[in-house]
Amino acid sequence: MHRRVSCQSDQIRKREKIKRMADITKKVVTGNHAVSYGALLSRAEVIAAYPITPQTEVVEKLSEMVANGELRAKFINVESEHSAMAACIGASATGARAFTATSSQGLALMHELLHWATGARLPIVMANINRSMGPPWNIWSEQTDSLAQRDTGWLQFYCENNQEIIDTIIQAYRVSETVYLPAMVVLDAFYHSHTMEGVEIPNQSAIDAFLPQYNPIYKLDVNEPHTFGGLTSPEWYYELRYKIQSAMDKSIKVIKDTAREYEKITHRKYGLLEEYRTEDADMLIVAAGALSETVKEAVDLLRQKRKTRIGLLRIRTFRPFPKEDIKKILKNVEIVGVIDRNISFGNEGIFFQEIKSALCNEKIKPGIYGFIAGLGGRDVMVEDIIGVADILAKPGNKKDIVWVGAKI
């Protein structure tokens, strides 16, 4: 399921130039508009959102699409993100395909209702543009906002580029509607949101076949009244939690199957993880989001100039956490550096914790070290990644956690 990249990067890049399907539209769009196109192609039926930098353009574009008739949806203006999620929950409960987008403090304000969406088993899809939490006020990229929602039961997908954003929104609906869990599609503030890139906009009829209308078994219907989310005693609440966990477990296979189906119509394959030049690697960098493209540049450079056998493991799906696949990949390497654009204060980077916990009972496991980088939108350059590789390559004791490039 992983996108394996084995040969020279030039060849890979050249292959990407080959035109694939005749009926696709090519466009230069920002990451924000890539989200909007994803929602458009998914035929979202209800959109409720509140503006926040850097997410604003997502809903601006969607409101334009609704206003000009391109997207047949109800656009609900609300007074807060809490209300936006409440509106999506109501809409989804009636069987409508609901969409919203937010960022940072906006996501934090939704927190209570994120649990509600999961408990009610509503397949809402939301884009979150990773932005740091204030104070101090900062509008730039950081993953702490979405990772702080780790335990709300939302699927979480981290995207690398604008093409992947469109493709992931569409696939997220199909996965969500199969397992009845909400999904968050995560992109980086500015590195994606405000950066224009060329993308292929898939053909609508192909997407319609891939993602048929949402038709849940139970829905809120005035003609057939039921109670939803009412009081449930300890006798059954516990089992309902088990069912959410089972749905998460099941989603691993669903994500893989969905990726396979999606590949048939777009020739682009995504899975739970992406492996980049890992075949013979004895050193791996783990990263997620836009940062991972920088790691790929560094990997190519280190392989070419220093003959370092280094690769990248990109975490695309954070929830469900693909433990089994991670174990298989990491058992073959000697040393791993996990780069977190986030921090769990008082402990470590969050991906670092998760990776370590996945491996804790393995007999053979690599040395794993944590690196915090790029908080609040500090640029992480190729040289910074090379610095990480240098630390990993140096024999002897290492710090458990390194703050890359921090003025400390």
Place this chain on the structure above:
Amino acid sequence: MKEVIFYGRGGQGAVIASRILAVAAFKEGRHVQAFPFFGVERRGAPVTAYTRIDDFKIRKRGPVTKGDYIVILDPTLLDMSEIVKHAKRDASVIINTNKEIKGSVSSGDVKVIAFDASMIAVNNSLGSQNAPIVNTTMLGVFSKITGEVAIDSVIDAISENISVKKDSNINAAREAYEKAKK
């Protein structure tokens, strides 16, 4: 990969210029990336925007530290010593000015091209004498000087992405292209 830096002031269209250039190059089948300096833009304040153009997929992200081409929309932003820091050794710097360029351009083989884009913009009723909007005019110059994109691609990109005074913008770009000396 070619990396372009646009310097302007909020309201002059530096960000739009970076995007139009990306669209123009994309039309020629190239991989592109365009983005503003990730800040909070205000009218009149200095604005920086970037375009990357390559034959391969672009994975580099974040600001351009050293540009192949530097386009300066506002002559009052002219601090050559500062600009040269962001230029590759053989970079071309295209400046909108009606004055002669003096001063210290000593870093490598940086080529400085001065062009009076304000006059062409104002003649095409793009902005006023005090606040000319020169972004599309400068793209005409860029096309001629660098040869990175054809003027027809620039004009196509303008006509698709600019809805206000479309013809004026197209005319200004073409006029600048014809007047600029390679």
